[in-house]
Amino acid sequence: xxxxxxxxxxxxxxxxxxxxxxxxxxxxxxxxxxxxxxxxxxxxxxxxxxxxxxxxxxxxxxxxxxxxxxxxxxxxxxxxxxxxxxxxxxxxxxxxxxxxxxxxxxxxxxxxxxxxxxxxxxxxxxxxxxxxxxxxxxxxxxxxxxxxxxxxxxxxxxxxxxxxxxxxxxxxxxxxxxxxxxxxxxxxxxxxxxxxxxxxxxxxxxxxxxxxxxxxxxxxxxxxxxxxxxxxxxxxxxxxxxxxxxxxxxxxxxxxxxxxxxxxxxxxxxxxxxxxxxxxxxxxxxxxxxxxxxxxxxxxxxxxxxxxx
Numbered sequence: 001x002x003x004x005x006x007x008x009x010x011x012x013x014x015x016x017x018x019x020x021x022x023x024x025x026x027x028x029x030x031x032x033x034x035x036x037x038x039x040x041x042x043x044x045x046x047x048x049x050x051x052x053x054x055x056x057x058x059x060x061x062x063x064x065x066x067x068x069x070x071x072x073x074x075x076x077x078x079x080x081x082x083x084x085x086x087x088x089x090x091x092x093x094x095x096x097x098x099x100x101x102x103x104x105x106x107x108x109x110x111x112x113x114x115x116x117x118x119x120x121x122x123x124x125x126x127x128x129x130x131x132x133x134x135x136x137x138x139x140x141x142x143x144x145x146x147x148x149x150x151x152x153x154x155x156x157x158x159x160x161x162x163x164x165x166x167x168x169x170x171x172x173x174x175x176x177x178x179x180x181x182x183x184x185x186x187x188x189x190x191x192x193x194x195x196x197x198x199x200x201x202x203x204x205x206x207x208x209x210x211x212x213x214x215x216x217x218x219x220x221x222x223x224x225x226x227x228x229x230x231x232x233x234x235x236x237x238x239x240x241x242x243x244x245x246x247x248x249x250x251x252x253x254x255x256x257x258x259x260x261x262x263x264x265x266x267x268x269x270x271x272x273x274x275x276x277x278x279x280x281x282x283x284x285x286x287x288x289x290x291x292x293x294x295x296x297x298x299x300x301x302x303x304x305x306x307x308x309x
Contacts, residue, residue: 005078005081005082005085006078007303007306007307008077008078008080008081008082008303009074009075009077009078010074010302010306011077011298011299011300011302011303011306012073012074012075012076012077012078012299013070013071013073013074014070014298014299014302015073015077015294015295015296015297015298015299015300015302016069016070016071016072016073016074016077016295016298017066017070017298018294018295018297018298019073019291019292019294019295019298020062020065020066020069020070021062021066022290022291022294023287023290023291023294024058024059024062024065025058025059026283026286026287026291027065027126027130027287028049028057028058028059028060028061028130029042029045029046029049029058029280029283029287030242030246030280030283030284030287031126031127031130031131031246031250032045032049032130032131033045033279033280033283034242034243034246034247034279034280035127035131035246035247035249035250036131036250042280042282042283060129060130060132061125061126061127061128061129061130061165063164063165064122064125064126064129064165064168065122065126067165068118068122068125068126069122069126071118072115072118072119072122073295075114075115075118076111076115076196077299079110079111079114079115080107080108080111080196080200083106083107083110083111084099084103084104084107087099087103087106087107088103091103101201104200104201104204105197105201107200108196108197108199108200108201109193109194109196109197111196111200112189112192112193112194112195112196112197113189113192113193115192115196116185116188116189116192119188119192120181120182120183120184120185120188121169121181121182123184123188123245123249124172124181124182124183124184124249125165125168125169125172125181127246127249127250128162128168128172128249128250129162129164129165129168131250132161132162169181183248183249183251184244184245184246184248184249186260186261187241187244187245187248187261187264188245190241190244190261191238191241191242191245192238194237194238195234195235195237195238195241196234198230198233198234198237198238199230199231199233199234199292200230202226202229202230202233202234203226203227203229203230203296206222206225206226206229206230207222207223207226210222210225210226217300217304218300220297220300220301223293223296223297223300223301224293224294224296224297225293226296227292227293227294227295227296227297228288228289228290228292228293229289230292230296231288231289231291231292231293231295232284232285232288232289232292233288234288234292235284235285235287235288235292236281236284236285236288238284239277239278239279239280239281239284240277240278242280242284243268243276243277243278243279243280244261244264244265244268244277247264247268248260248261248264
């Protein structure tokens, strides 16, 4: 019997596409709160983006995630589901045997580790594009040791550094090399290995609790509720490492401040206190629910459809 199934990858791609469209506006707010400056709270950040950049400001960098995060989620769901079947086959002799909590934990952690290979460059380009705003560039550019110098006095135009995703990638490769695309990958591993464990396990537990009949497909409402709750739990608990990752990845937009993960943690704590590591937690909780509810609903319904033939 075949253990490897391609339909999981295709269903993950469909679920990923729907979740990107739903979650991107609040993802932009989260990135600005974590890596930007001048925002007092979530509401102030939303209002500031709208006033300075209109509605389009919330969708900065959407084209790249729509193309790439769909591929990323395809990898995540495909790898997770196939790993579960592989574990069940070798432990119980049947790929369809229900996984134990230990099996789910191993599959989730491996998924988090493998996903960074694709996810780190995707996240970095998305964050660089999200942090690129004309109002920020039109203000003061801080030169080390020289205070703030107005851009116009230096003859620098108030224009975007990156013209789009492909230009962003080529610029990073030219200036920072291939390792530049993986800046923040270490922090992403620290976020995603436990993060996916607290993503897939709560989803499975909530689904089993709301749908006791293991042979019946879960109701769409159950999928949405279980997926939404699992997403909120995962994103809120991952916020501290997500802050560090976002800061490291946005760091090269203007002037590099952080030498690595530990340096970023220490400097962030010294300058802004412990609360900085929970910046964006509210947005993560709010954003995580509809985004992950849509993700799991798209995945499960697509999988049911694909397997009905």
